[in-house]
Amino acid sequence: MAIELGAPVRVSPLIRFGRWSFLGLGVLYGAYHQSRLSKREVGIRAIEAEKKAIRDAKAAEEKKRALEEEARAIADLSSPTKK
Template structure:
């Protein structure tokens, strides 16, 4: 004797026969959506790669400028110390 079904078991109705034309249209729409998504993702990746490259160039330029300023300030400090200590 089979076990009784669980009280929360979902009983699904029989599937409805769908026209082959409708099934083809659904699968075509799914395929086109996947292809369009792949194309769009490539576009977005290229755009964001350009943005990342720009940010990197900006950071490199800022680091170079900071290094240059740090060297200049160190030279100025040494000149000031030499002037104060009367070594010049």
């Protein structure tokens, strides 16, 4: 069941030029857009790094405070009660 295909149609040079032009423009636009998005992402990462440093400092302080409170509670429980 082979299907007979006709001879290939000769494409106009103007159409070929248009196709290649749009392909080239698409590649150039993609490179420009990628560059623009990369610059934006670098800025976002810098802001996130600053926020992370603040968040880590707060978490470390809370952990330190919790450990001190736990140590105080253990000391209160282990000391003999005076009656």
